[in-house]
Amino acid sequence: GQQLNQSPQSMFIQEGEDVSMNCTSSSIFNTWLWYKQDPGEGPVLLIALYKAGELTSNGRLTAQFGITRKDSFLNISASIPSDVGIYFCAGQPSSGGSNYKLTFGKGTLLTVNP
Amino acid sequence: KAGVTQTPRYLIKTRGQQVTLSCSPISGHRSVSWYQQTPGQGLQFLFEYFSETQRNKGNFPGRFSGRQFSNSRSEMNVSTLELGDSALYLCASSSPKGGGYNEQFFGPGTRLTVL
Numbered sequence: 001g002q003q004l005n006q007s008p009q010s011m012f013i014q015e016g017e018d019v020s021m022n023c024t025s026s027s028i029f030n031t032w033l034w035y036k037q038d039p040g041e042g043p044v045l046l047i048a049l050y051k052a053g054e055l056t057s058n059g060r061l062t063a064q065f066g067i068t069r070k071d072s073f074l075n076i077s078a079s080i081p082s083d084v085g086i087y088f089c090a091g092q093p094s095s096g097g098s099n100y101k102l103t104f105g106k107g108t109l110l111t112v113n114p
Numbered sequence: 115k116a117g118v119t120q121t122p123r124y125l126i127k128t129r130g131q132q133v134t135l136s137c138s139p140i141s142g143h144r145s146v147s148w149y150q151q152t153p154g155q156g157l158q159f160l161f162e163y164f165s166e167t168q169r170n171k172g173n174f175p176g177r178f179s180g181r182q183f184s185n186s187r188s189e190m191n192v193s194t195l196e197l198g199d200s201a202l203y204l205c206a207s208s209s210p211k212g213g214g215y216n217e218q219f220f221g222p223g224t225r226l227t228v229l
Contacts, residue, residue, distance in 0.1 A: 033217070033218075035220075040222075040223075040225075041222050041223070042118070042204050042206075042220030042221050042222050042223050043157075043204070043220045044220070045217060045218070045219060045220075048217055088156075088157065090157075101147070101159050101162060101170045101172070102147075102159065102218060103159070104149075104156055104157035105156070106156045107156060
């Protein structure tokens with residue numbers, strides 16, 4: 001099955017710094033999603049990307065759908081303490097029959113030092 | 115609009131028992147997916163239901179099953195629990211978008227502990 005490699009696994013940064021994380025896949029995806037999960041809660045959808053090359057922002061967050069359709073990145077600018085959490089990438093494979101199944105990366109644990 | 119709700123939030127069972135978890139999707143959403151989340155394996159897809167039919171299934175043993183009712187509420191059942199079934203079980207609902215993709219919205223999860 002499809003595998004998503006998400007990096008880095010964890011990041012420890014100072015408040016105000018910018019953050020970048022990415023996901024790569026061995027196969028083509030037709031949709032990329034980025035979620036954030038707080039302790040004890042379910043993932044919350046941050047950004048959805050539908051077209052290769054698409055660049056989308058949500059406040060201080062910016063994500064891009066790679067032109068090869070095998071990768072995506074998420075940037076967080078001017079980090080604040082409430083950005084702490086686990087960030088997941090997820091993709092919907094392009095192969096037929098899997099349109100309704102998301103594949104998730106292992107997550108990036110972000111810690112922000114005030 | 116109310117979000118996805120899952121009950122119970124926490125559950126403790128012993129090996130060999132069975133468990134049923136419940137998920138109520140966002141109003142109007144007809145697709146419900148279930149995931150298992152563990153520290154070692156991350157988020158693993160269990161199955162997806164749409165209009166009371168299972169459309170897609172992950173690589174889990176037959177002890178894991180689910181169903182969906184006519185009001186789109188869904189339940190998943192795990193029989194003969196094993197220690198390794200301890201996990202956060204997440205439900206996500208979605209509504210079809212053009213092109214076939216569904217944006218999935220997650221509930222808070224049910225934390226299952228098997229002793």
